[in-house]
Amino acid sequence: xxxxxxKVSDNQEIDLSQISKKIGQSYQSFLIWVFNCFQxxxxxxxxxxxxxxxxxxxxxxxxxxxxxxNHEIYVNPNFGxxxxxxxxxxxxESKIKERxxxxxxxxGVKNPASVSLIEIEPVVDIYGFVNERTxxxxxAQNTQNFELLKLLSESADINKVINDDLTGRNYGTxxxxxxxxxxxxxENLIDPILNYLNNEEFYKKIxxxxxxxxxxxxxxxxxVIKQIDIILDEFSSKTTASQKSDKLIYYNENTQLxxxxxxxxNLISTQGSLRLELLSLSKIxxxxxxxxxxxxxxxxxxxxxxxxxxxxxxxFIFLVIVRSFYKKQLIxxxxxx
Numbered sequence: 001x002x003x004x005x006x007k008v009s010d011n012q013e014i015d016l017s018q019i020s021k022k023i024g025q026s027y028q029s030f031l032i033w034v035f036n037c038f039q040x041x042x043x044x045x046x047x048x049x050x051x052x053x054x055x056x057x058x059x060x061x062x063x064x065x066x067x068x069x070n071h072e073i074y075v076n077p078n079f080g081x082x083x084x085x086x087x088x089x090x091x092x093e094s095k096i097k098e099r100x101x102x103x104x105x106x107x108g109v110k111n112p113a114s115v116s117l118i119e120i121e122p123v124v125d126i127y128g129f130v131n132e133r134t135x136x137x138x139x140a141q142n143t144q145n146f147e148l149l150k151l152l153s154e155s156a157d158i159n160k161v162i163n164d165d166l167t168g169r170n171y172g173t174x175x176x177x178x179x180x181x182x183x184x185x186x187e188n189l190i191d192p193i194l195n196y197l198n199n200e201e202f203y204k205k206i207x208x209x210x211x212x213x214x215x216x217x218x219x220x221x222x223x224v225i226k227q228i229d230i231i232l233d234e235f236s237s238k239t240t241a242s243q244k245s246d247k248l249i250y251y252n253e254n255t256q257l258x259x260x261x262x263x264x265x266n267l268i269s270t271q272g273s274l275r276l277e278l279l280s281l282s283k284i285x286x287x288x289x290x291x292x293x294x295x296x297x298x299x300x301x302x303x304x305x306x307x308x309x310x311x312x313x314x315x316f317i318f319l320v321i322v323r324s325f326y327k328k329q330l331i332x333x334x335x336x337x
């Protein structure tokens with residue numbers, strides 16, 4: 001049986017030839033466009049050089065005058081004032097966006113116009129959160145935090161739980177980040193903001209009562225320690241007297257002497273912890289450390305000395321294109337008239 005190969009129709013041959021022709025024309029048009037670009041650059045090379053130099057100079061002075069500095073304050077909110085702290089920082093940020101310089105001057109900030117950003121975030125310390133004590137007196141580990149974290153992690157990703165806003169507000173330490181244009185001093189910026197955060201009458205009353213209670217506990221513990229010392233001194237004197245006599249001494253295994261000594265050691269440890277706690281309770285929002293005037297290092301592509309020349313050159317090219325388009329349309333208009 002003879003198999004006749006299929007013949008390509010004339011229409012298909014014409015279509016292929018047209019496609020090939022169009023591809024060739026597009027390639028030639030692209031080469032012409034590239035050539036015209038080179039010609040345009042060569043004709044205007046002097047303008048490009050001048051605009052580049054002008055842009056570099058302008059960008060240099062803009063970069064020099066626009067120095068941004070970052071400042072960080074590590075704080076510990078006391079007496080359950082964490083939500084109040086976040087609310088006040090949100091208020092300060094809204095005042096910055098509104099450019100309400102009068103508000104900042106009212107709280108003592110010397111140069112409010114220089115402040116461009118203020119925000120707060122928790123310092124993630126999951127181990128400190130889990131090992132947090134219920135209170136200093138009992139020195140008992142807070143198992144509620146551990147159970148809560150365990151329960152939340154069973155229904156969600158543990159990393160999301162740790163970094164969640166709700167969990168973050170329960171961490172002990174928080175970071176206040178401030179950005180300003182130009183350098184600042186602690187007296188002109190940081191102290192007024194901290195005073196504003198601590199200016200809350202309700203929490204001042206709680207602070208006062210809390211400090212009184214701790215001092216009372218310290219006083220009572222001192223009395224108990226003195227009583228234990230008296231008991232130990234009496235026991236020591238009796239032991240010394242008996243050693244000088246010829247009589248034998250029998251120790252009762254049920255004596256609570258070891259428990260008394262252990263109680264004294266626990267009280268001494270508690271006293272030390274309470275005195276340290278008093279130091280951190282001197283403020284409602286206690287500032288642990290402050291880092292000032294860390295200059296923000298911008299990327300090389302963000303610096304104005306590189307951005308301005310590009311903007312000027314692109315603007316020049318745009319004007320040339322618009323001018324050329326206008327001339328062509330004007331010629332066509334005159335021909336029609």
